[in-house]
Amino acid sequence: MTNSSTLTRLAPTQVELEISITAEELEAAEERAFRKMAKNVRLPGFRAGKVPRRVFEQTYGADAISSQALEDVVPEAYAKAVREHELNPVDRPKMEMLPEEDGKPKRVKATVEVRPEIELAPYRGIELEREAVATTDDDVTRSIEALAKDRATLVPADRAAQLGDVVTLDYEGKIDGVPFEGGSATGQPTELEEGRFIPGFATGIAGMTAGETKDVEAHFPDDYSEATLAGKTAVFTVTLHEVKQYELPPIDDAFAQAISENKTVDELRTDVRRRLDAIAEGRARRTLGNAVMEKLLAAHDFSLPESMVEGEIDQMVSDVATQATRYGVSYEDFLARSGKTEAELRVESRPAAEGRVKATLLIEAIAQVEGIVATPADVNEELASLARQYGQPPDRIRKALGTNLLSLMDGIVRNKTVEFLVDNAAVTVKEATETPAS
Amino acid sequence: MDARDIIVSPRITEKSMAAALATQYTFVVHPDATKTQIRHAIEEIFKVNVVKINTVNSLGKKRSFARRGVRTSGKQSDFKKAVVTLKPGQKIELGGVNYFEQ
Numbered sequence: 001m002t003n004s005s006t007l008t009r010l011a012p013t014q015v016e017l018e019i020s021i022t023a024e025e026l027e028a029a030e031e032r033a034f035r036k037m038a039k040n041v042r043l044p045g046f047r048a049g050k051v052p053r054r055v056f057e058q059t060y061g062a063d064a065i066s067s068q069a070l071e072d073v074v075p076e077a078y079a080k081a082v083r084e085h086e087l088n089p090v091d092r093p094k095m096e097m098l099p100e101e102d103g104k105p106k107r108v109k110a111t112v113e114v115r116p117e118i119e120l121a122p123y124r125g126i127e128l129e130r131e132a133v134a135t136t137d138d139d140v141t142r143s144i145e146a147l148a149k150d151r152a153t154l155v156p157a158d159r160a161a162q163l164g165d166v167v168t169l170d171y172e173g174k175i176d177g178v179p180f181e182g183g184s185a186t187g188q189p190t191e192l193e194e195g196r197f198i199p200g201f202a203t204g205i206a207g208m209t210a211g212e213t214k215d216v217e218a219h220f221p222d223d224y225s226e227a228t229l230a231g232k233t234a235v236f237t238v239t240l241h242e243v244k245q246y247e248l249p250p251i252d253d254a255f256a257q258a259i260s261e262n263k264t265v266d267e268l269r270t271d272v273r274r275r276l277d278a279i280a281e282g283r284a285r286r287t288l289g290n291a292v293m294e295k296l297l298a299a300h301d302f303s304l305p306e307s308m309v310e311g312e313i314d315q316m317v318s319d320v321a322t323q324a325t326r327y328g329v330s331y332e333d334f335l336a337r338s339g340k341t342e343a344e345l346r347v348e349s350r351p352a353a354e355g356r357v358k359a360t361l362l363i364e365a366i367a368q369v370e371g372i373v374a375t376p377a378d379v380n381e382e383l384a385s386l387a388r389q390y391g392q393p394p395d396r397i398r399k400a401l402g403t404n405l406l407s408l409m410d411g412i413v414r415n416k417t418v419e420f421l422v423d424n425a426a427v428t429v430k431e432a433t434e435t436p437a438s
Numbered sequence: 439m440d441a442r443d444i445i446v447s448p449r450i451t452e453k454s455m456a457a458a459l460a461t462q463y464t465f466v467v468h469p470d471a472t473k474t475q476i477r478h479a480i481e482e483i484f485k486v487n488v489v490k491i492n493t494v495n496s497l498g499k500k501r502s503f504a505r506r507g508v509r510t511s512g513k514q515s516d517f518k519k520a521v522v523t524l525k526p527g528q529k530i531e532l533g534g535v536n537y538f539e540q
Binding site for chain 2: 044045046047050052055
């Protein structure tokens with residue numbers, strides 16, 4: 001059984017296969033198709049499955065058999081041609097029968113998008129810079145203080161309010177002398193923190209004493225979420241009722257024992273330092289991973305299969321829709337609010353989608369060269385971590401995933417490849433700047 | 439009776455298809471037709487030589503139906519079957535169509 005096919009490259013990611021199917025092949029396929037169909041056919045005078053082909057054709061027409069035969073033989077021939085030319089199709093082929101010529105085999109034209117051939121640029125020893133992980137004593141102290149604050153008690157303070165205090169207050173806000181919605185409250189206990197209010201509000205209150213009433217001017221930022229208020233200046237009439245301050249528990253061995261398994265403050269400090277280091281290290285590795293991908297993407301240039309890009313855009317648009325619904329906005333409303341049509345959204349999403357597709361293809365290519373695969377052990381580990389996350393047995397997670405297990409494996413390969421790239425990169429450590437407080 | 443009134447139709451069944459391999463062709467014929475009449479009719483229509491004829495009167499089966507609680511009974515049609523043995527090597531074809539071809 002031989003069939004031959006010729007390959008024409010229409011575009012870097014699109015090929016056209018012309019597959020011919022020989023008469024013998026077709027005959028064999030017709031025979032098989034007939035046997036299959038005859039099984040379910042009952043004609044008077046014959047038991048099921050015993051109808052002679054001749055009688056079958058008289059009843060149902062010879063076309064019934066040949067079209068079924070083609071349906072069987074074409075995908076088979078197509079799969080064979082794909083193997084023969086070592087193609088990597090990314091979607092389903094578009095098939096077309098070519099006009100028949102007498103005495104020649106039947107020919108089928110299949111157009112399909114394939115993965116581009118990627119010429120890998122060197123991906124080992126990519127030069128990267130990273131910041132040294134340096135957790136300072138201050139960082140440790142600060143995060144222990146944050147821990148202490150969770151156990152702090154509020155005590156009334158007989159002094160003027162300061163930032164960081166908890167105050168009870170009434171306020172009425174007006175813009176140009178007119179009260180606005182959401183601008184008033186009474187008897188509200190609030191923590192005075194600059195970031196929690198619009199600029200000027202908290203600092204304006206600081207310095208007031210209990211029982212005092214004062215006008216505080218505050219300015220809505222230009223990008224404020226409520227468009228009617230953005231950029232406006234409001235005057236709040238604030239009456240302060242009570243000032244309370246946090247009293248932190250003393251940081252001693254007893255505190256260390258209460259909040260952790262550590263016995264002494266020193267042990268607590270080392271423990272906290274280790275955790276901060278781990279967080280910083282993780283963050284640094286993620287940054288490195290992103291950086292290495294960025295460099296690799298810039299170093300490669302190949303064409304992307306349009307259907308993959310379209311698929312990615314579909315995915316992004318539906319993500320946006322899901323997110324909108326999560327915030328209680330229908331997708332249509334969301335579009336209306338952002339003043340975009342779906343078509344515009346798709347156009348906007350394109351560059352990002354192309355980047356993702358490119359990264360995916362690149363990672364696949366590298367993983368293939370390096371033989372990076374998701375081993376059963378990797379999969380089990382991932383399942384176990386998902387199981388912990390959802391509090392369910394791993395077996396059930398596996399079942400729930402079903403065919404999504406494949407994309408889980410893709411994810412594992414992806415992560416392992418990025419890890420591999422980072423491990424093989426030439427990383428220079430930049431002098432430590434201060435690690436941001438966690 | 440005319441030859442084409444005597445021979446009603448070829449009878450295509452598993453059994454008759456098998457018999458055709460041994461140059462025995464089966465037909466449904468007029469219930470009153472005799473073997474001699476059938477022989478002449480076959481020879482006239484298909485231009486072949488008949489060696490032997492076996493006939494069977496096949497009586498229709500009784501069937502009973504129940505519709506809206508009323509039982510009625512009926513009967514499948516009777517027919518006469520003739521198995522015609524031809525001279526070896528001859529075959530039966532009509533207008534280029536051989537109904538007994540496998």
